Amino acid sequence: MAARILIIGLNYSPEHTGIAPYTAGMARALREEGWDVEVVTGLPHYPQWQVHEGYPRQDGPLEVIDGVPVRRIPHPVPHDAGQLRRLGMEIVFGLRAARAPWGDPDVVVLVTPALFASAIARVRAALTRTPVLVWVHDIYTAGLAETGAAGGPATRVMRAVEGTFLRSCSGVVVIHDRFSDYLRRHMGVAGEKITTVRNWTHIAEAPTVDTAALRRRFGWEPQDVVVLHTGNMGAKQDLTNVAAAARVAEERSAPLRFVLVGGGHQRPQLEELAATTPRFEVLPSVDNDTYAGLLRAADILLVNERPGLTEMCVPSKLTSYFTADRPVLAAVEAAGPSAAELAAAGAGIRVEPGDPEALVAGAVRLHEEWITTGGTTHRGGRRYVREVLSRGAAVRSFLSALTRLRPDLRAEDRSPATVKS
CATH class of the missing domain: 3.40.50.2000 (Glycogen Phosphorylase B;)
Known part of the structure; x- marks a missing residue:
């Protein structure tokens, strides 16, 4: 037996x-x-x-x-x-x-x-x-x-x-x-x-969902630089920082659009903020195929953590982000495991957590580097997944x-x- x-x-x-x-x-x-x-x-x-x-x-x-x-x-x-x-x-x-x-x-x-x-x-x-x-x-x-x-x-x-x-x-x-x-x-x-x-990772490298159609479905314009955060909306994600970054982007006329997808006990508060904050929106959880497509349809994938987190967790979303082959922006502590993972994968950049101006500046910089190099930088995620994850x-x-x-x-x-x- x-x-x-x-x-x-x-x-x-x-x-x-x-x-x-x-x-x-x-x-x-x-x-x-x-x-x-x-x-x-x-x-x-x-x-x-x-x-x-x-x-x-x-x-x-x-x-x-x-x-x-x-x-x-x-x-x-x-x-x-x-x-x-x-x-x-x-x-x-x-x-x-x-x-x-x-x-x-x-x-x-x-x-x-x-x-x-x-x-x-x-x-x-x-x-x-x-x-x-x-x-x-x-x-x-x-x-x-x-x-x-x-x-x-x-x-x-x-x-x-x-x-x-x-x-x-x-x-x-x-x-x-x-x-x-x-x-x-x-x-x-x-x-x-x-x-x-x-x-x-538990998502497909090449989702069957039409990413261009997904952008149209969710009202994302071609000129929008979509910064997407997925998963739980709780205390350790500190997502009011992302809403604050959206306000900074609006003030500076930056082409950034911050989008949250998922659920969690802070979702109602974030939905209230989205109702009054331009360039900031909250979407419900989606099925696996749509999720994989959204990761590919976004321009930047975001990890946002509460300041001070250095020990407690490694966001599971990182494995999916790396597979999606999009640059990752991490607003996390330099001494934390999320920063270590990002550096090991060579898949994006880190900015200070709890600082909406740093978040906006990092998103603008990351997108400019991605466009300027034709997407040849910050692309180590898939290699890291295949070799390590x-x-x-x-x-x-x-x-x-x-x-x-x-x-x-x-x-x-x-x-x-x-x-x-």
Whole structure:
């Protein structure tokens, strides 16, 4: 029999931004490699923070998505993603996931930053002495500290909780070497437990969508230099800075048009700003094909982070940006992982975060360089994706982490999954 891998994570397909595409992609890849994979997950709700249409808020039958059996666990979805409400959602999901049918897995994979849900599931795995591999996409307490969402004492307590949880797991997968250094230095996680598995791109290099038609569809004029930001609209993205940059561009008659695509708890505030701010607009989330087309239809792709973020995350959007073969503008700290990724890829330029004038100046400069050189500069993104951020490399690294926990695990050839209860 093939080794059984149970993946537990709050986010999964059909969500197409954030963590979900990577969890779903890895589950599918492991199954294709011959592993018996099942998933326990929540209701699709991100980044809009509302349950997707057609998903009831109660237990339903198992789904099979791309050959992977998926069990949905009902839970509350907070409308504003505040810290306490998110905590409540995680705890409810964690308790119900811990009571769900698990079968007899050989390894349990827990996906964070759903820290409390993962910690609850960890208790059940400990009772059955099942090895646990935790897959860390964001460092929870680093995020609290850097965004100011919790005070000093609260952050110290949370760091102790997170550190205890991570140290208790049999293995730890992180998405960047910067995370590995942080976990060793600040949380006492043994280096031999940690494996770096880089996120990969999940969009097509050559989308079938007509990019010129997309520009017309969204009312973008040929002379508009579209600066596009995609994904979550939350505190760490600091997107009021982008609205302020749009006002600067209007004052200076710069041909820039700042566009946000996605969802998140700050979206209503940003929509209000868009109603009164020329050169600034907010679009809803789109399907995967349209998303890939929008990245190619834009002139500049934007990463905007709150000042002070140096540890907490590597934006998953960067992998998609690099694949789109458009120059990237990053308003991020020089010491942060986003700046390091951009420099390693040779795919754009960095400006200071929280400075709308610097954002406008950087966009103008980047576009002028792109036009002047005929698009020959800042084009290292695709090469970087192929050499460093490929799906195949990620799967190999993840398999290495799994087999390190259980050297006796074996995969086997078998037919695709069918629904069973």
